[in-house]
Amino acid sequence: MNLTLNIWRQKGKIGKFVKYQAKDVSEHMSFLEMLDVLNQELILKGEEPVHFDHDCREGICGTCGMVINGLPHGPLKGTTVCQLHMRHFKDGQEIWIEPWRSRGFPILKDLMTDKSALDRIIQSGGFITVRTGQAAKAEAIPVPKSDAELSMDAAECIGCGACVASCPNGSAMLFVAAKITHLGFLPQGQPERMQRAINMITKAEEEGFGFCSNYAECEAVCPKNISISTIARANRDFIRASFGYGAGKGGKAL
Amino acid sequence: MSWFVSYYRTTVGKKVVMAVTGILLFLFVLGHMAGNLQIFMGKDQLNAYAAALHSQSFAPILWTVRVVMGLSLILHVVASIQLTVHSWNSRPQKYAKIRYREADIAARTMILSGPIIAFFLIYHILQLTTGNIQPSGEFALQASGAPDAYTNVVAGFQVWWVSLGYIVAVILLGFHFYHGLWSWTQTLGWDHPKWNGLRRGLATFFCVAIVIGDIAIPLAVLAGWIK
Known part of the structure; x- marks a missing residue:
């Protein structure tokens, strides 16, 4: 052809x-x-x-x-x-x-963009803290099957940035929400859960990404079919964290 | 207040303000429509309802509603402008080709339907609440000196362009609600696999109900059913 x-x-x-x-x-x-x-x-x-x-x-x-x-x-x-x-x-x-067009993804050359903003968002809170040493047994902490499934659905995110590229607002919310959901459904993600929502969402704004208008365009182009349900979840964590819920669990004390 | 300021600085905070004020404004539109549909029950009924709203004993509630609506409207508009500017800044260079799979026309035109509805709202208040604009002539008063709501509505809608403008504004309001009534559930995080179908369904139901209920009045006047 x-x-x-x-x-x-x-x-x-x-x-x-x-x-x-x-x-x-x-x-x-x-x-x-x-x-x-x-x-x-x-x-x-x-x-x-x-x-x-x-x-x-x-x-x-x-x-x-x-x-x-x-x-x-x-x-x-x-x-x-x-x-x-x-x-x-x-x-x-x-x-x-x-190329992907977004303030957060400067074009390096032709179709090549610098997507390191996504790495910096991860550094701001997309992780869990564990003690080094011998790896804990995977089954040591039981996780309900349904939670594990939802967590894995979100964990499929490969951080390609298509959500940002498709969003009329240039928002990275699907990416951020996928990480928040991925860790938020697991027991290991609980201690930092509230602070994670605040840090990652604020960091995404700092990096020049837009906000979510619930267009659902990101979900339609996501190569891993991540649902915008994760965004509702991230919003919920952010709101609860901001209003002092779980202040003892890393949330913001107001 | 400092917690509110730092919260409002984030885009999610602004979105929550838009969602909450949007719900309040929607509830007002719903109540306003339900009340005014009494026009189909005749002149005496509507004017009695109007008199009850403006009575001395109802004044505290009336003014509470007016103040809450005014503040909601201001917050809704200010947040929407701030968010739109933020959105423009997030994509300095536009795409040459753009296709949408999910983002529907209602969602993508929120920033257009909003200001048009706001301008309509100003006209609507000047025409029917304060009476500064009278397309049909005089602002009708009852024998008691109170505004004759029924006559003002009917005389106003008998002017074709008043009816047309009203119908267009209500349809745009319907578009605004079609996205908004679904969007706020998402913004406030009200997502659950069990209820997600219902969210879209209820949003569509209320937006259709408001468009039909509101448009029925000018159409009935133009058709001569209400005189």
Whole structure:
């Protein structure tokens, strides 16, 4: 199949779309492989290849991501762009490829963004404190099956940033809420639970991310199908923490 | 108050303020509609209801409601402006192509429907509460000197553009409630797998009920059922 690609090229602060023709694209290629082939051509021609983030190419690392025709990770639901195959596109189609656009994700080059803001949000509270030494037995503290399931659903988040990219407000709330829910459902997450909600949500704002208007757009593009129920949960923890609930449990004493 | 200020500084705090004031404003709209539907029970009924609202013994409640509504409205508008500016700052560069899967038209136009409703509200109060604007002529008074609510409503809605403006504003209000009445449950964290279907259902029910109930009045006037 042949495709027309409009790719965002950026060096420094200003960028623009550049048109490329991708010829004889195999429908079995992944989207990133299609870009690899294009880059090979560009290198042979002596031009600079298109920079984009990628690592595992198995949909589990959260490194890759670009907005394809207005949808983060492209038209296929519940998948990352590395797992998106060219069979989901039509011969002769025109494709617009853009980087994640958010104040919190500065564009480094072309489609490559600096997503370290998400790491700093994790550092602000997305962890539990444990004593070092011998690892505790997994079954030492019983966890209800239903809680474990909900926790694991949220723990699927790979931190790819598609929620931020899709949100009309550029909010990172689904990411933050997934971490809060993941740890909040487990006994190990309880001691820091209240302070975690306050710290992570405040940090996300500091990093320049927006707020949640409950558009539910993030849920629709999340490659791991994380539910916005996690956001309601994060809001609940934040409200309880702010109003002094569980002051003894790390909440804010008012 | 310092805890409120530090809480309000966060976006979740502003959202909670919007949710709580939104509920209060919604409850007022619901009560206001229920009261005014008495117009279908005749002139005497509506004017008696209006007189009861303005009676001496009811004054403390009336003024409490007015003050709470006024404060709610101010907080709702101020928070919405602050949040919108925050949202614009969060994405300095827009996408060339954007597609939405879930974000519906009601949700994406909250910041447009809101100010239009606010302007309508100013007109609505000037026309029917204070009587400063009289599209149909005189602000009608009863023999006792109290405003003749029934006659003012009917005469106002007989002017086609008053009715049209009212209907458009109520439909926009419906859009605003369609998202808002669902959104506040999410903001306050009222999420449970058992009730989530009900949240959307109730929001849609109340928004449809308000649109139908409110639009019924100008339509009945234009159709000549209420004279």
